[in-house]
Amino acid sequence: MESPLVSVIIPIYNVEKYISECIESILRQTYKNIEIIAINDGSTDNSLDIVKKYAVDNPHIKVLSQQNSGLSITRNKGINYSNGKYIYFLDSDDYILPDTLKNLIGLMEKNDLDLIQFGGKPFIDNIDMQLNSNFYDVQAFFQKNKIYKKTDFLQDVIKGFRSQPCLYIVKKELIVNNNLQFMPNVLHEDELFTLEIVLNTKSAMYDPNLYYQRRYRENSIMTSNSIEKIKKSFDSYCIIIEEMNSLKKTYTNKLQMNLINSRMRSIYISLINKEFDESYKKSKLSKIKVINRRERLFYHFKYKTKKHVKNILRYSSQ
Numbered sequence: 532m533e534s535p536l537v538s539v540i541i542p543i544y545n546v547e548k549y550i551s552e553c554i555e556s557i558l559r560q561t562y563k564n565i566e567i568i569a570i571n572d573g574s575t576d577n578s579l580d581i582v583k584k585y586a587v588d589n590p591h592i593k594v595l596s597q598q599n600s601g602l603s604i605t606r607n608k609g610i611n612y613s614n615g616k617y618i619y620f621l622d623s624d625d626y627i628l629p630d631t632l633k634n635l636i637g638l639m640e641k642n643d644l645d646l647i648q649f650g651g652k653p654f655i656d657n658i659d660m661q662l663n664s665n666f667y668d669v670q671a672f673f674q675k676n677k678i679y680k681k682t683d684f685l686q687d688v689i690k691g692f693r694s695q696p697c698l699y700i701v702k703k704e705l706i707v708n709n710n711l712q713f714m715p716n717v718l719h720e721d722e723l724f725t726l727e728i729v730l731n732t733k734s735a736m737y738d739p740n741l742y743y744q745r746r747y748r749e750n751s752i753m754t755s756n757s758i759e760k761i762k763k764s765f766d767s768y769c770i771i772i773e774e775m776n777s778l779k780k781t782y783t784n785k786l787q788m789n790l791i792n793s794r795m796r797s798i799y800i801s802l803i804n805k806e807f808d809e810s811y812k813k814s815k816l817s818k819i820k821v822i823n824r825r826e827r828l829f830y831h832f833k834y835k836t837k838k839h840v841k842n843i844l845r846y847s848s849q
Contacts (some may be wrong), residue, residue, distance in 0.1 A: 534564045535640065538631055538703070539613030540571045541623050542605040547576040549624040549746065554585050554592075556744075562633035568593040568609045573599030578623075586824035603713035603720045606696075610706060618703050620696035624746050631742040635700050638736055639679035642678050645705050645727065646735045648691070651743030652700055667692060670739035681734045685786035688729055689793050694722045697743050701728055712773065723774055726794055730782050765807060768798050769815050776821070795821045 539557050543550060557567055569592060571579040579596060586592040593612065597605070606620060617636060621627065636645050651667030673679075674692030679687065705711075709731045713720045775795050779788055801819045805812065 534562065534636065535616040536614060537565050537617045537619060537636060538564070538701075539565060539567050539619045539621055540609030540613065541567065541621050542572055542602055542604060543574060543582060544572045544588055544599070544602075544605075545570055545574050545576045545578060545621045546623040547574075548577045549580060549748075550578050550581050551585075553623050553626050554582065556628075557729045558585075558589065559620070559629050560627075565591060565632065566613070566615060568612055568644065570605045570609055571596040572601070572605045573597065587848050597630065599678075601715060603715040603717070605630075605845065606818040607712045607715075610703075610712070612687055613703060615703060617700050618849060619700045624748060625697060626742070627633075628742050628745050629636050629739075632700075635742070638738065639700065639702075642734070642736060644678070644731045644734050644736055645702050646692070647700050648673075648688075648698055648735065649700075649743065650741040651695075651745050652741040653745040654818050656746050656748040658690050665694075667693065667741070667743065667745060668741060669700065672698065673737035673739075673760065675823060677736065679737075682786060684729070684732060684735045684816075685784075685790055688735075689790055691737065692729065692790070692794065693724075694719070694725045695745075695746070696721050696725055696832035699725065700782070703730055714771075717770050718764050719771060722768075722771050722794065723796065726775065726791070727778070730778070730787050730790065742776070758803060761805075761807060765802060765805060765812070765815070768802055769819060772798055772819055772821060792821075 537606075541557075554567070554569070567589075569582045569586075571582065571594070571720060578774065579594075582594050584594070586594045595608065595612065599610070600712060607625070610618065611619075617639065620802050631649075637648060639647050648669075650670060651665060669691040673687055677683075705728065705736070711724060711727050713724045724791070727790070775791055775798075778791055782788065782791060799819060802812070802816060
């Protein structure tokens, strides 16, 4: 009996240094029934040519190309063109270990799972930054080898939630039947998409193996220090909080509401702590009613105290 088809969706934009490593990590999978949907999102470097060369000798690679439209539209296009029973989103500058799909699809098939979440390992690519090596490893929040039904998963995933789609394999029917898509024209669109995936999951499992290899590189969304990108990131998070708030009209179960509120609060607190134009930040956050006034004052006071202490330490070291 043939193994079920897995669709690996890879959005591509100016990653000529990394795309070969990404593609080859899929070609080296010990699981073989795979289609690769590589979508060039208006690259201005040699990324498209590199992928086309791989497609010549690998007919299961579909190469699509479009004008630059952003990550959300690109991933949504990949969903529409996919034929697999399962979908995996992989970023074009990252890669996965050889037994990833064999082991994870085996667990999904054996246990009839909607979703499997797994661990990852970050690494730095020629940049100077601190790295939280535990961020992609959340096994402390899940029970090993447990098959989670909806209620238990919603309880444990509050602490173990990670928004990156590259840390999940999902049944395509879950995405299609619930009309789920990535929200276009914002950054951090995965916060909403992955949240809705989890809210609609009826059976899940966490595999603690660190299959996903996450690259931090210069000039990415996560590492950029330009004022323009920081502002767009901040504004996008504000939009996402509002969108999450509107989800509570659809997902009315208490545990679903708890997860939504947890994600909203987490993002809101991260925005308070962001080093950014204080007047702009205050103006934007004052319009978001996520937490009560007492909590808001507490978190603002905590941020200002932390900032004050940092300034004292900086001056004392000079």
